[in-house]
Amino acid sequence: MTSVLAIDLGGSSGRAVLAEISKNGQIKLKEVTRFGDYMITNGQKVSWNFSKLMNEIKKAIMLAEKITPNFDSLAVDTWGVDFGVLDDSGQLKTDPRAYRDSYTNGMFKMIPSHLSKRLLYLETGIQSMEINTLFQILAQKKLGLLEVTDSILLMPDLINYHLTGEKKQN
Structure with a gap:
């Protein structure tokens, strides 16, 4: 079995999904966590709160490790x-x-x-x-x-x- 943690970051929220792929090709998905509030608006300047974003991603990795220790791969998808x-x-x-x-x-x-x-x-x-x-x-x-x-x-x-x-x- 192969297991992959996918981090999907959208404009206002992110989520981590663990995919387990069996030898016969069946895929089981398990949502590990969701998070948001990683945008900073300071006057007219709009930025990504990168340290918060990385903390959420690291937390997602630790949660995924509890479900499937030593998952095989990690993928990140963003805007x-x-x-x-x-x-x-x-x-x-x-x-x-x-x-x-x-x-x-x-x-x-x-x-x-x-x-x-x-x-x-x-x-x-x-x-x-x-x-x-x-x-x-x-x-x-x-x-x-x-x-x-x-x-x-x-x-x-x-x-x-x-x-x-x-x-x-x-």
């Missing part, structure tokens, strides 16, 4: 556009900004005119919306938040980095 910025020592510079933050408003005009929405779609495979990673990077660059950085990790990679100490970037 797809947000990221954390690491400094040269590998530390998170600040809580990651959330796609719900309005700081990306107007960023599409920062894209050179020869890069049409169609070309952006062909290159990225995603609809051109100002919440997307590209526009968040432009907004953070405009705010001077990317001056000194070693790397940027999308949220699943950032979470895995904090769990394992290893950066895996594509």
Whole structure:
């Protein structure tokens, strides 16, 4: 039997589900925990409370271990556009900004005119919306938040980095 812990993070809540897969392919799912309240709104700035998020994930891992000791794998699924910025020592510079933050408003005009929405779609495979990673990077660059950085990790990679100490970037 194979067992996998899936961490599914949505915009307002998260959950951990343990999947047990039998040798004949049958899957049994067991919800381990649900959690929420990991968004911070400070004035107009909207961020993810990363330390709270990691505490909830670690708690979910411990609860899953009680149900199925030594489960085989862990997977993290999140909203797809947000990221954390690491400094040269590998530390998170600040809580990651959330796609719900309005700081990306107007960023599409920062894209050179020869890069049409169609070309952006062909290159990225995603609809051109100002919440997307590209526009968040432009907004953070405009705010001077990317001056000194070693790397940027999308949220699943950032979470895995904090769990394992290893950066895996594509």
